[in-house]
Amino acid sequence: MTKSPGPKSPGGPKSPDAARHTRVKRRAVAALLVGVAVWPLLHHGFVRATGANPWRLFGWAMYATPEPVVEVSVELRRHGSTLGRPLSKRARDLRDRFAARRSSFGRAATGESLGRAILAAEPHADQVEVAIRTWRLDRTTARLRIDEERRVFPRQGR
């Protein structure tokens, strides 16, 4: 380990500039700490309102609830029938990225953009159905619960 020679001596009275810098830093640190202190309360409200994952977004709420698990499935359709083909890699990436966003932001991530992006990535489909299943531990019953949401996105302008 490097042996530290110790702090430099200030060696005299502070210049006005140095004193001003220290004052600015003190205020910046105070503002940072106020932000860090207030954020968990806003975070709590956001999680309550949207069902977002409390473990995310620096709210100090890890282990405050079991981490919700989000599963997103996508079904491609053409003329009302299911297309019997697997999703392209691009569409799979979009789906997985949305699942991560949905898990972190809850219902604030609506899936609207996912539907449009998948239709753009899958030119054979004229409709896409996005199903979002969120596994949670219901606090009242202490049992696992699945919240399911399905949305259908038709291709526009054809």
Add this chain to the structure above:
Amino acid sequence: MEGVEARIEQVLSLADDQAGERPDAATFSALQSFRRFCLLATATEAWATLAYFRDEESAPLHLAIALWLAACTAIGWPRRFGRIATAAAAVGLGLQVVAVFPTAANHQVLAVLCLGLLALPHPDEPAERELVLRALRWLVVIGLFAAGLQKLLFGYWLRGELLAYAIWARDSFAVFFQPLLAHDEWQRLRDLRPEAGAGPFLVDSPLLIAISNATWLAELVLPVLLLRRGTRRPAVVASIVYLTLIELGARELFFGGLMVNLLLLFWPSDVVRRTLPIFAAAYFYLLLVMLGIAPHWEFR
């Protein structure tokens, strides 16, 4: 403005030591040691993150960040380039947090804040060193209290639901709590199937319910005891014991290591310097685990 300054000073000084207990040299030494710890911990975790993302498109970015943080650690270890290397590490880690947003771990954001604060003080300004030490201590106080408050407000710790769920979902928690639960109760939780309606995730054990409630209560009380100078030392010891017990179940070693070292900053002398070799050896061992040289086990 003077009033605001006075109020800021009044609040920040709650984290101070008793008058005369901590000379500037001790603050200087503690911040140097903590800076080295942060550099080492973030560099090690960057390689763990790279291992996690190695098959993803973002692997080259994580490799670049891991190399960057390793270079910052090597360059910033001696005092001479410490400040600039710490600032560079804060930027590198900040980039990683942005790159994996919104799934960045909370302690990585905490580490960015710590590195940013450590890069703040001018070497000739004892008052700025004192400011940074106060800020780091306040981060711990706020973080612990917020964690306890969140647990209380969400309510999953009042009947032991969270612990029951953790015993079901995570082997490490199941092993840790097995001796504290009747075998039938433990087995019932472990046998629950992952399906809608599974449960209830409740326990009859009064001991486990007491532990569950003591957890959020400790997180609300310990920060107050850390701030009170008369109870600070026992509170540091109690907080570290508490964190160690949590990590025996959670195995979140990077979070735990950062929090323990932040707590050690409450001690009047530079304890971080004395524990640094232990953490360095532990992180070296974790690197061996990640490289497959040491036997694999689950940690975060």
